[in-house]
Amino acid sequence: MKVFLIKTVKTCCNEQVAYAAEMSTHAEPARQDEARAWWLRAALVAQAPREVFAVLRDDSRAAAEDRQDAIAAVVFLAGLALTLISGQAATFADDPLRAGIVIPVWLFIAGLLVGLVNYWLAGGVLYLALDWLGRGASYRQARHLLALAAVPLALSLVLLPVRLALYGDDIFRSGGSDSGPGAHVFTVLEAGFGVWSLVLLAIGIRVVQGWSWPRTAGAVVVFGGLVAVADLALSLFGG
Numbered sequence: 001m002k003v004f005l006i007k008t009v010k011t012c013c014n015e016q017v018a019y020a021a022e023m024s025t026h027a028e029p030a031r032q033d034e035a036r037a038w039w040l041r042a043a044l045v046a047q048a049p050r051e052v053f054a055v056l057r058d059d060s061r062a063a064a065e066d067r068q069d070a071i072a073a074v075v076f077l078a079g080l081a082l083t084l085i086s087g088q089a090a091t092f093a094d095d096p097l098r099a100g101i102v103i104p105v106w107l108f109i110a111g112l113l114v115g116l117v118n119y120w121l122a123g124g125v126l127y128l129a130l131d132w133l134g135r136g137a138s139y140r141q142a143r144h145l146l147a148l149a150a151v152p153l154a155l156s157l158v159l160l161p162v163r164l165a166l167y168g169d170d171i172f173r174s175g176g177s178d179s180g181p182g183a184h185v186f187t188v189l190e191a192g193f194g195v196w197s198l199v200l201l202a203i204g205i206r207v208v209q210g211w212s213w214p215r216t217a218g219a220v221v222v223f224g225g226l227v228a229v230a231d232l233a234l235s236l237f238g239g
Contacts, residue, residue, distance in 0.1 A: 078209040079113070127143075166182070202216050
């Protein structure tokens with residue numbers, strides 16, 4: 001009788017282990033497919049935002065891990081775009097020692113830092129704005145929402161080759177050939193990408209939170225106000 005029970009237990013355990021291994025084997029390709037799908041969603045969020053943000057409602061740990069690589073890429077590219085339109089970039093090569101390979105190296109490092117700072121801090125500001133207006137997203141979901149809304153900023157990098165072709169590295173010098181009326185065209189285009197990101201942010205908040213447009217607009221205004229206050233505080237502190 002004891003032998004029979006031991007064999008039965010062993011059989012059940014073996015079947016459970018085999019079942020768990022089979023489930024793990026099937027789950028892994030599914031996770032990989034979902035991670036690849038997020039690269040496509042990140043590329044299409046500017047075109048079909050409602051469909052992409054609807055998937056973002058799943059804030060489980062597994063879902064967050066599936067999209068983290070695509071989110072990280074967007075964060076870096078958006079940080080690079082923000083670095084390029086900064087006043088520091090416009091005067092970086094005024095120092096003769098900052099030329100050649102130094103410029104792209106600086107852009108890479110600065111873009112990475114700017115992206116990370118905006119991802120964590122601005123994502124936290126968005127979380128506070130959503131929480132203040134009611135049932136908000138989690139901090140992680142708010143960060144991912146902000147990152148996906150920043151895709152147009154990442155897309156604005158398509159202007160960089162055109163600027164380099166027209167002005168060369170003068171875009172990194174004050175008073176260079178890019179200081180004429182033609183530069184205003186790029187300023188307007190860059191502002192357009194920024195407005196596009198704000199529109200995506202509003203759509204994302206509405207879809208993820210299920211809020212009305214007035215409440216969504218209020219969240220965007222509160223977020224913008226908090227960012228402006230934080231930026232002013234950092235400027236005063238830095239000054």
